[in-house]
Amino acid sequence: MGYHSIVLVKQVPDTANVTAEAMKEDGTVNRGALPAIFNPEDLHALEAALEVKDRFGGMVTVLTMGPPKAADILRDCLFRGADRAILLTDRRAGGSDTLATSYILSQAVRTVGNYDFVFCGRQAIDGDTAQTGPQCAEKLGIPQVTYLEEIIDIKGKTAELKRNIGNGWEMVRVKLPCLVTVIETANTPRPWAAKKMMRNKSKTAPAELPDAAPEQLEQLQQQGKLLEQWGLDDISAEIDRCGLSGSPTKVFRIQSIVLKKSGFTGIEPTETGVRQLIRELVTDRTLG
Amino acid sequence: MMIEKNRQGEVWVFAEQQDGELQEVSLELCGRARKLADQLGVNVGAVLPGKTVSQIAPRLIAQGVDNVYLVEEERLEFFRTDPYTKVLVELMTKHRPQIVLYGATNLGRDLAPRVASATRSGMTADCTDLEIGDVTDGRTKEVHKNLLHQIRPAFGGNIIATIVNYDMWPQMATVREGVMPLFDADPNRKGQILRETVTLDDSLFLVEVIRRHVEKRELNLKGARIIVAGGGGIGSRENFNLIYELAGAVGGAVGASRAAIDSGYVGHEHQIGQTGTTVRPALYIAVGISGAIQHRAGMQDSAKIIAVNTDKDAPIFSVAHYGIVGDFKTVIPMMIKAFKERV
Numbered sequence: 001m002g003y004h005s006i007v008l009v010k011q012v013p014d015t016a017n018v019t020a021e022a023m024k025e026d027g028t029v030n031r032g033a034l035p036a037i038f039n040p041e042d043l044h045a046l047e048a049a050l051e052v053k054d055r056f057g058g059m060v061t062v063l064t065m066g067p068p069k070a071a072d073i074l075r076d077c078l079f080r081g082a083d084r085a086i087l088l089t090d091r092r093a094g095g096s097d098t099l100a101t102s103y104i105l106s107q108a109v110r111t112v113g114n115y116d117f118v119f120c121g122r123q124a125i126d127g128d129t130a131q132t133g134p135q136c137a138e139k140l141g142i143p144q145v146t147y148l149e150e151i152i153d154i155k156g157k158t159a160e161l162k163r164n165i166g167n168g169w170e171m172v173r174v175k176l177p178c179l180v181t182v183i184e185t186a187n188t189p190r191p192w193a194a195k196k197m198m199r200n201k202s203k204t205a206p207a208e209l210p211d212a213a214p215e216q217l218e219q220l221q222q223q224g225k226l227l228e229q230w231g232l233d234d235i236s237a238e239i240d241r242c243g244l245s246g247s248p249t250k251v252f253r254i255q256s257i258v259l260k261k262s263g264f265t266g267i268e269p270t271e272t273g274v275r276q277l278i279r280e281l282v283t284d285r286t287l288g
Numbered sequence: 289m290m291i292e293k294n295r296q297g298e299v300w301v302f303a304e305q306q307d308g309e310l311q312e313v314s315l316e317l318c319g320r321a322r323k324l325a326d327q328l329g330v331n332v333g334a335v336l337p338g339k340t341v342s343q344i345a346p347r348l349i350a351q352g353v354d355n356v357y358l359v360e361e362e363r364l365e366f367f368r369t370d371p372y373t374k375v376l377v378e379l380m381t382k383h384r385p386q387i388v389l390y391g392a393t394n395l396g397r398d399l400a401p402r403v404a405s406a407t408r409s410g411m412t413a414d415c416t417d418l419e420i421g422d423v424t425d426g427r428t429k430e431v432h433k434n435l436l437h438q439i440r441p442a443f444g445g446n447i448i449a450t451i452v453n454y455d456m457w458p459q460m461a462t463v464r465e466g467v468m469p470l471f472d473a474d475p476n477r478k479g480q481i482l483r484e485t486v487t488l489d490d491s492l493f494l495v496e497v498i499r500r501h502v503e504k505r506e507l508n509l510k511g512a513r514i515i516v517a518g519g520g521g522i523g524s525r526e527n528f529n530l531i532y533e534l535a536g537a538v539g540g541a542v543g544a545s546r547a548a549i550d551s552g553y554v555g556h557e558h559q560i561g562q563t564g565t566t567v568r569p570a571l572y573i574a575v576g577i578s579g580a581i582q583h584r585a586g587m588q589d590s591a592k593i594i595a596v597n598t599d600k601d602a603p604i605f606s607v608a609h610y611g612i613v614g615d616f617k618t619v620i621p622m623m624i625k626a627f628k629e630r631v
Contacts, residue, residue: 015443102405126443128563129413131401134369138405143494144369146398160498166394167306168502170366175494248410248456252423252437255448264605267594269614271622277594277610278626286571286592287514287538287627 002058003154003176005049006109008120008136009042009062009077011070015125038073041121043189045182048148049119050081050190056154058116059083063108065093065101068207071227078200079192086112087205090231092243098127100246102135107235109140117159118179122147130181137179145174146181205229289381290408293457295434297386298355299325300458302376302399303336303348304391306367306502310344312470312510313391315351317463319471320418321389322352327420328434331355333385337375339365342481349479351471356481357383363488366500367395369402370492376403378486385458387436389418392462400462410453411460412438416467416566416585423452435459441562441585464566465510467589507541507557514540514571517560517587520547521576521597522616528553530620531575537624543567545583548576561586575616579604596620 013034049060062077064070065088074085088108096104109118118140123130130146137144145161149169152160157176162169164183205227206217220226232242240246267273281287299321304311318334325332331354336345338360345356359375376399380388388403390396392414404411417439423432435452436459442449453459509515516538518531528548535542543565544558560567561583572590577583579595579602587593588607595608596616605611612619 013443098401098411099405099408127413128442129401130397131404131411131413134398134401135405138373138402144398144402145495146369147394164394165500165502168500170500171498173496173498178494248408248453249412249438249451250454251449252452253450254442255450263609265610267610267612269612269619269622271626273612274619274622275626275629277612278623278630281571281592282627282630287630 003052003056003116004058004114005052005060005117005119006112006115007042007046007049007060007062007077007082008105008109008118008132009046009064009073010039010121010124011036011064011066011073012039012124012126013037036069036072038076039121039124039126041123041182041184042073043121044184044186045119045121045180046077046080046082047187047189048151048180048182049117051151051187052117052154053081055151061086061112061115063088063105063112065089065104065108068205068210071205071208074205074227075200075203076192078203079197080190081193081196084228086228086230087207088230088235089205089207090242092232092239095244095247096242097247097249098129098131098135099248100242102132102139103241103246104232104235104237105132106136106139107237108230109136111230111235116157116176118142118177120179120181122181122183133179133181140177140179142177142179143174144179144181145172148180148182148186150186203227289377289406291380291384291457293455294384294386296330297384297458298331298333299328300333300335300380300385300388301348301353302388302390302396303334303344303356304393304395305336305338305341305344308338308341308344310347311391311393311465313393313396313463313465315347316465316468316470317389317391318348318351318353320463320468321387322471324387324418324420324436328386330386333357333383335359335376335379337361337364337372345481346475347473349481350473350475350477352477354479356479357484358481359484359486361486361488363493366497367399368493368495368497369398370494371488372399373402373406374488374492375486377406379484380407380458388458388460390460390462392464396462400460404460407458409456409458409460410451411462412440412451413462415440415461415463418461418463423454425454436461441582467566509541509543509558509560509565509567512541512567512569514538514573515543515560515567515569515587515590516540516573516575517543517545517558517577518548518553518575519545519577519583520551521578522548522553523576525553527617530616534573534575534620534624537627540569540571540573543587545577545580547578547580574604574608575620577604578602579607
């Protein structure tokens with residue numbers, strides 16, 4: 001018995017360190033030019049799923065959509081305690097906006113099947129949209145609980161969850177299956193476990209070995225060293241709902257921020273300088 | 289359920305209310321919706337779901353709305369995603385607006401994407417500006433007239449992207465609180481209140497609210513006339529007390545940059561910037577804040593900005609009106625003293 005959680009995770013460029021060279025002309029991001037990290041809130045989503053497993057039993061499947069190197073975060077998930085990891089990689093998924101992404105992910109979740117929870121981070125730091133979770137829930141036809149702060153209890157096919165509502169919180173009772181988006185304050189992600197690391201560190205996705213001969217892949221498979229990998233055809237996705245053709249929103253223009261300002265006055269860091277500044281602000285009624 | 293493109297469609301605002309009180313961001317949106325609708329030559333509509341909320345409809349009209357679509361139902365008292373989604377989708381299908389705007393609150397960001405998914409329409413989160421303009425497709429050279437330009441910081445706030453949606457309408461966006469100016473209400477404005485009925489069956493109520501706790505916001509960054517904000521340069525939690533002292537002296541609220549939050553100097557509710565609160569006070573005093581774009585995006589519209597920083601090349605000086613290159617540990621006490629001794 002127990003509960004099956006599917007966690008949607010994403011590898012993201014570390015947007016704290018972006019340079020102009022990281023942008024391509026069409027306005028999309030050259031992800032290769034930036035360090036790739038585990039989207040921070042997705043780690044909290046994984047932790048929530050592992051907590052469900054620890055407290056109520058069950059298993060945790062992680063799923064990511066991305067380029068071959070996104071397999072990195074799948075290994076990370078296995079090191080922390082995930083039971084199964086699937087890489088969804090397909091060139092035809094490139095250029096997907098949140099609507100197309102959520103369609104693809106929902107098809108993948110359906111393909112995994114038999115789940116009680118879908119967990120994902122509230123938002124990814126490369127887009128900050130917080131849209132993919134709710135859109136995925138809609139496509140799956142299941143209720144959503146966003147901004148998870150705490151898993152209170154799970155009994156039978158019902159979960160009691162506490163969520164943040166911006167100026168407070170609410171406790172909700174939700175019928176399973178449901179989709180839950182998780183925020184940072186919900187928990188503390190556990191570290192890697194040494195044994196799990198040893199067991200999983202050499203697992204590789206076929207897409208990471210583009211030059212490998214079929215026999216070699218076969219051999220790795222038999223040794224249990226291959227990560228599961230799916231393409232759009234494996235999840236019965238309608239191709240025109242994926243990638244650019246499935247994305248209503250288009251990036252029209254990219255600009256650097258132009259800052260507005262009128263006049264600049266340098267103030268000396270002295271008693272006199274500061275006194276003059278304060279007097280000026282009091283005179284023009286900025287300060288009371 | 290896809291909605292047919294409608295060039296005569298209204299510009300809509302989702303009127304978010306809690307316990308019968310409208311969120312300020314909804315009122316801000318009414319003003320911008322008015323401007324966009326005037327450019328397009330169409331009406332402004334507002335969707336107002338709730339239990340007993342008809343008394344707030346006139347406020348929306350005073351703020352620029354022509355048609356308030358009122359949906360009153362016992363079970364709409366507290367927001368729940370599915371029934372609210374049903375209300376929006378059904379009314380959108382019936383009236384075919386060309387634009388639908390939501391506040392980028394926790395509620396708006398829960399609801400809007402669900403509606404977008406159900407109608408397979410385009411959706412842009414967290415816009416900081418909205419304009420009407422033409423767009424030429426770079427590939428087909430086709431010109432799309434009078435589209436909604438959805439402008440938002442992207443990629444960690446390092447760029448500003450303009451997003452458009454040619455044909456999978458309506459064009460939907462959430463908008464940050466405090467980025468659109470709130471216009472004066474005109475109580476004499478005329479508009480219609482249209483009562484709508486939406487059938488809500490039990491399958492929409494799989495989430496039940498057991499308990500709810502709303503805190504009165506003690507910290508009101510958005511409403512503050514003066515904000516004193518500290519950044520990573522403050523160096524420690526103890527040093528951050530100086531920020532509180534200056535704020536206390538001048539009657540301001542305490543803000544912080546992401547660096548100060550991440551270093552644990554102060555709670556995240558104080559965060560100002562693209563991922564925190566967007567503010568436009570009369571006076572913003574930035575202390576020990578280098579001024580990453582993500583921070584500037586949340587405060588650059590302040591009427592007056594004073595920057596205090598030891599690094600004369602800090603980007604914060606590029607938006608400041610007054611710059612003090614110096615150590616805040618000596619400058620702040622000087623400011624407090626000068627203010628107390630003002631004549």
